[in-house]
Amino acid sequence: MHLTSREKEIADVIRMEPLISQEELARRFGITRSSVAVHISNLMRKGIILGKGYVFNQQASAVIMGESYININVKDRDGRVSIDVKHGGSAFEMSRVLSNFGVNVKVITIVGNDKFGDEIINEYKKIDIDISNIYRHPEGHTSKKLLVNNVLQYKEGFSQEDYQKTFNSKEWVAMNCEWLVVEPHFHDNLPSRILEKASETPPFGCSFKNLKYPDEVPEVFKNFYLVALGVERTDDLDIYVEKGLDFVRKGLQNCIITDGSSTLVYITQHLVTDVSLLPNQKFDCQAGLPQLLAGTVYGLSCRYPLRQAVRIGIGSASVID
Template sequence: MGLKLTAREKEILEILRKEPLISQDELARRLGIARSSAAVHVSNLMKKGVILGRGYVFNERVSSVVLGQSGVEIAVETGMRENWETVTRITTGIGGFAYKVATNLARFGLGVKILTALGIDEEGDRLIERLMKEEVDTSSLYRSSQHGTGKRVRVISQDGLVEYSDDVGLDVFEGLLDIWSHLLTGCEWLLVEHNFLEMVLRKLAQRESSQWPYICTLQLVGKEGSLADVFSDCHLLVLGVSGGEVEGWIEKGLGLVDKGLGSFVVTDGTSKVFVVNRKGSTEVTLAPNQGFEVTRGLEAFLAGIVYGLAQGYQYRQAVRIGSRVASLTEGGNV
């Protein structure tokens, strides 16, 4: 980003920092220039590496670490109606919390290190190749000769989501935390798969809380259930509600905020997003074209919110960045 910016480019940059989702038509109107001229200026900013496109993402690198499972993911969608017939769609790709979150963060231009465990097999080789292509730091991931790369089957139907997994065990990750401990506190943002939170917090408890990073996680829920107290030690919890009412989870989120949770974002992915923190509950309405399927896009949604917060945006803007990215993703099955 060493190229000099023109006065007009600096003017545009200031507008984009305040309103990263502004349309080029509105940008042109503000500047009193033609839309084609605005498009040229934006294109030049992208060429100079100042912004990365898609929501005018700024190239300001922030230290982040993502910890969780990665592996092969098979998605089975049943009960869908196409051309008056009920069909089943099966897709296979790379998935897992760590892979999906890390690659989405990297696409924003953030510096991302992934902490995950893979087997010494073809699936692991392919996954590492994809991570490196996305410029995710893979130097600290673990490859085991005792375990194969994880596999997960996700069955999505009108009744909700059911998962079957053959992942690297939590005991393997717990042993790895001794090796990774310095990385947990050496970052600004730590995004952790919710199953790993307890062991991570036990490790962090050995350090002063002032040395802790911003801990972020997500969970997919249905109509009923409860939220574990362990979430109260997080900076951000993103909750995706599949097949249930969003409003029913707000009170549960407020309970965690009272216990120490920084902020709680809950959504059904279609239209409603609520941000819950000590200031209360705020509804953010999604644009019609920015809805997403929570069973597939929740990791991208989390990554977008974290990017927004890391860049200093308020939650309303951060949520809209997250929803936009989630609406454009297939959840990591690439």
């Protein structure tokens, strides 16, 4: 559920030359006209082009507030040890999904003034993310997680105070976007004006959280536009659907609840809908919930109905490596 390199190339040319013919596109890229037609059909299906005549969907803008870190996973398989180092964090994963869909993304996060900080910034650049709001801490080291056989053993990172200062200094950026996506453990760091609808056109606030019964849904979610909740046990789905309904009555606009393995439920002010997940749509909520949220945000930014946006989100979550 993302734009291929060829689709991005064709979209870029059409933006510059909206009257270009399919024959000319085929000539420029050295492919057949039928191949061009397929790529354009895909761009229409993904919401980049609206209808005939190469009318482009207005590019949405999103700001993601969250953590970026180095993920070090040590695996021991029958005495053979391997070390896998990846760039991670919900901010990075959600940025990648939205950027692949052509959304204009800015990220507010913190990295250290070290080699790992350089690597993370370069990774953001590779996926066309605006890095101008990344704070490089002059003293702290870039956040890291150490796992052994996929089990977290050690974590180091920046303090909540560091994030509070950074988010406060970027309040204007967060207030002046269409979609504001906030990592769950940073809700308390949000400048109060953002979710109190202090401006005439506040951003659509979005977040997610994985829950294990009897965890409570954060009270701040009543002020959000879209929330995705991951439930550890299928047997607890009904409990959290009731909690989701209660939050929608309190003011939350859209709530998605899923176990990632069998069922997804989405709740609005007017309806509750169950979606059975097919075998190729299943995903691990711990890893895939941020991608589910990001894909749904993209669908809603294209003005798709929630049911269609949710299916885009499911597609984004179910293709995780």
